Amino acid sequence: MKFFDGGVTAAKGFRAAGVPAAIKYPGRRDVALVVADRPCACAGVFTTNAVAAAPVVYDREVVKGGVAQAILANSGCANACTGPDGYKAARESAAKTAATLGIDPKHVLVASTGVIGAPLPVDRLLKGMIQAAGELASTREAAKNAEAAVMTTDTKPKEAAVRVKIGGKTVTVGGMCKGSGMIEPNMATMLGFITTDCAISAPMLRRALKLAIAVSFNHVVVDGDESTNDSVFLLASGEAGNAPIVRAGKDFDAFVEALTAVGVALAKQMAADGEGATKFVTVTVKGAKTQRDADRAARAIAKSPLAKTSWFGKDPNWGRVLAAAGYSGAKVNDREAEVFYGKTWAYRKGRVADAAQLKRLTKELEGDTLVVTVDLHLGAFESTIYTCDFSLDYVHINADYTT
């Protein structure tokens, strides 16, 4: 498996575009279109928020069918908490997209991100969609335009692509995503579109996505707010020409590995670009008694405002890390536990860092990446969460977002 420069158009059979349509502000790309040459096997994973946005409600039905050919996405408006009108807007934009592209309306997915509670400006969206349909291409530039069009408070476009040999054929998996705030356990204000030319059945595709998401998108935490709009779509064109994957085995494992690699690469980019982030932080809890304990403790640390602000302040206040593990619900014995920043220990089974050691810890906090490790020494389970620090800019950004 090899990473290379690429995104949602890296795999054979996919084109994309991103155009400005003044959804919220004029002059920036805010409508993206991703289209496959032929109907694809598809899978999707969505927010578990009980307040799901209209496009999520709509897409769940599409994904049940297991086939999709296009994704219409917009930034600037989430089309969430918009009632029956919001659902109609989602359905209408899918239908018009299908008509424009000459494809089955049941094969169009829609995705929105932005402010909750504002009505979707369908006219402008559809005008943008028609323009985007005229600009569809499989070039790097087209992929990058699509990436730009889904950005909200993101400061960077996000993409990843890998190639892998499956049954003697070269299979490509490529993807794009957005997500900066409202990022939590079960995904994020996160839109992820992944395409592949792997030949694989819809049920196996679904299974692969579930496995990949579990250790990638679902292990990103920015602020602990789970969005109404989180969606990850995976479309498989089958054009790589491999023997179709229809059951578990070597080929399936190779595909899951490639998909997971793309998912983790995208997840890390989201965490690093968390709203206001000055640091990309990897939190690993090991030595947990159960997998659930490892997950809980790692998430609690990654979500703790006190730990996150201390990372921002380059303050080696490791006690907040251990305290968060303590209230996570995981079994923790502070006489057994160890805390490390990078390779420097902060706390060892009751022994605390002295002044010289605190100086070394402060050094670990100086870079733009930080690895926090807690070893509970109670068992064999481990979990890693990708996150970021909590800065003044997070508050700036979120204190003044809709207005």
Add this chain to the structure above:
Amino acid sequence: MKFFDGGVTAAKGFRAAGVPAAIKYPGRRDVALVVADRPCACAGVFTTNAVAAAPVVYDREVVKGGVAQAILANSGCANACTGPDGYKAARESAAKTAATLGIDPKHVLVASTGVIGAPLPVDRLLKGMIQAAGELASTREAAKNAEAAVMTTDTKPKEAAVRVKIGGKTVTVGGMCKGSGMIEPNMATMLGFITTDCAISAPMLRRALKLAIAVSFNHVVVDGDESTNDSVFLLASGEAGNAPIVRAGKDFDAFVEALTAVGVALAKQMAADGEGATKFVTVTVKGAKTQRDADRAARAIAKSPLAKTSWFGKDPNWGRVLAAAGYSGAKVNDREAEVFYGKTWAYRKGRVADAAQLKRLTKELEGDTLVVTVDLHLGAFESTIYTCDFSLDYVHINADYTT
């Protein structure tokens, strides 16, 4: 029942003091002593954090005995994650306090708040304790000195007192507390000391405290970080002369009502003085299908960094409030739900605030108090959480706390 100006020395039989002992910084009061004239019935509630500080581990044993006569408290050092030495320090300071006061060492409670992982400076603490023992008084000034001595990032001392008739006698309940950051569901970096002259058995006192805490201290949220040190102590001297309360009934109910009133008053003061807070926010979720749903949804809203920063920014981004209810795990149907800021509706069963309504909502955000109400219209259950907004100062305060 009537509120009046008073604190931990309001009830008959209690004296207090607060002195500077340079625990962390010189020149500020940081050691508090609360002493009863005679051994009291006592009850205590502690953090559920698995990483409990040494004083919490020590006090749990004292409280099991049901009798206490003194509380020694310090700010500037939490004596948490300090291993066996930390426990020894807690035990030794309790023993020395007992010797100084001439009371039973099993009747001394200890409490610490401040930085985690730093060793407790026992010598300075005990010097302060001896000075405080010499200054014990039942005056307003003495109570205020004790309140000042437990403050960390608190900007204001916190106290409340009520008088109530029980069995024809006047019973007083008074208390003090501290708590500003690390404040979450199951209490907080919160120390609460409540005294009463009510005659009541230890088992009934325990029951009363549990009931009062459930709707007061346990309904405060600042940042969602549950501390290692949370402790609430309740001491009853019996000097009011009422017929001792030994079972449920009218007298017990009157006492619980008074205790709850003091608890809620202290809880509100903590929320209003949350780290960096510019607004005291009351979040009420009603119409929930179950009590658990009401609690979960209210807590999720109160903890949401996105909701909290929008309150700080005076931004009527009510969608974040509804989204938080949505991911709380509570049953929410956004076609049934309503959201209010003050008495102004933001969202009504699918109908969203237009520009004129948003203007009205912005007005509600201008004061230093805000009432957020979500009516789920799914049942009869209700829950209220006391919280605050999330400001730039929260990050300032917590990015640079230990160093």
